Amino acid sequence: MTAAPRPADVPRVRNVLRVFRVSAIVTGVFLLLLCAMMVLRYGFLVDIELNGPYGFLALTPRSRITGVDLSTAILIVHGWLYVVYLGCDFLLWRFVRFSFGRFLFFALGGIVPFLSFYFEFRIPAYVASRLEQAEARTPVGAAA
Amino acid sequence: MIESAGPGFWAVARRPRWIGALLLALAIAAGFSALGQWQLARSVASAPVARADTETPIALTSLTTPGEAVTGAQLGRVVTVEGTLVDHDFVVLSNRLNAGSSGFWLVGHVLADGGGELAVALGWAPTRAQAVAAEDSAKIASPLIGRYLPSEAPDQPDVSKGVQSAASIPALINQWAQFDGSVYGGYVVASTPASGLEAIDSPAPSQEVSLNWLNIFYAAEWAIFAGFAIYLWYRLVKDVVEKEGEPVERRMDA
Secondary structure, three states: OOOOOOHHHHHHHHHHHHHHHHHHHHHHHHHHHHHHHHHHHHHOOOEEEEEEOOEEEEEEOHHHOOOEEHHHHHHHHHHHHHHHHHHHHHHHHHHHOOOHHHHHHHHHHHOOOOHHHHHHHHHHHHHHHHHHHHHHHHHHHHHO | OOOOOOOOHHHHHOOHHHHHHHHHHHHHHHHHHHHHHHHHHHHHOOOHHHHOOOOOOEEHHHHOOOOOOOOOOOOOEEEEEOEEEOOOOOEEEEEEEEOOEEEEEEEEEEEEOOOOEEEEEEEEEOOHHHHHHOOOOOOOOOOEEEEEEEOOOOOOHHHHOOOOOOOOHHHHHHHOOOOOOOEEEEEEEEOOOOOOOEOOOOOOOOOOOOOOHHHHHHHHHHHHHHHHHHHHHHHHHHHHHHHHHOHHHHHHHO
16 A cells, blocks of 8 residues: 655656666676675685785685685675665665565565576566556546 | 544554554664664774884784784884894895984894794984994893884886895895895884994884775664664554555445
8 A cells, every 4th residue: 555656756766767777787796796705705614806916806714815806896786786676676665565575575686696687677577567556546646 | 543643653653562663663763773873883993903012022932923914913013122233234224214304224134032033123323334233232231122014115226227225134134144034024223222223213103093984874773773763663553543544345344
């Protein structure tokens, strides 16, 4: 039981969806990198080192890293990409006015590996169907 | 809802469901604030190695092994060494500052018990002659106590013009009369100098508090998230108010 989207918000939704699709793909890729990095860091006790003494890309124990620590970089970049992803999710929730539970469910895209690749096409389709429903319903209100 | 305007914000907010939601939002905000506090605490904490106790002597053999580079955790640690000083195997380093005055270090060659060779700075003298004169009577205590420091970069030949001033392990092993190929990566500055020399001023590693801006940034983020949790509650209540007040929706519900 949620309210229908406001007609004024509909053009905004298209812009948000454009950003969302890119963000879903990029965040999804970085989430996979993050998983790989976590396995390396906590399973094999090494970080990915860029441009260190052991070569351009090397797996180095954390305490010995002198180059760029790519593992930590992945961690930070994924965090920020997820903030963008959540921002899109939030705006869609506001504009399309779907339920809060759905907002939280869509937020999982940045945490569950591969889920955001599914959301990347599923959410725009869902949003389109919501907007169609709202359009179909508007004349009822307008006629009254 | 009978009234055309729908319920007011506070009428909805006072419903048990939304009071519960507010408590949940406050709990989440409190959790986020705690995380922010933790990040703030981390931002002022310097690296854990710098906070460690460096002044209680521990055996060098329990700190590191020959051939290992000096790590941040080992740097500046006060250590004890059991070993023997190799006779007639000294190097004098120039341009060593001690309490602001330039002088000379006498560096001895120690065979550590249990294997491994170690460079030990035995003391400081204002003149080269005094440093050299201390060689004959030089002895090390058992155990020798001193601060373990990393090898310095070797002198650049074109800059130093034959003057050796760096306490560089790779340079020193080339000068030692005997060397079996297993040397500690750092050198020890003896706490008590050899007779005829002054103690080398070797302060404890800096325990300076350094701000970690990344942590400060995260702390700010958590504060924003905490505010956002409260905002979400407000937004959800507002949604209910709007939905119940909207004519279109009311007609559809009816």
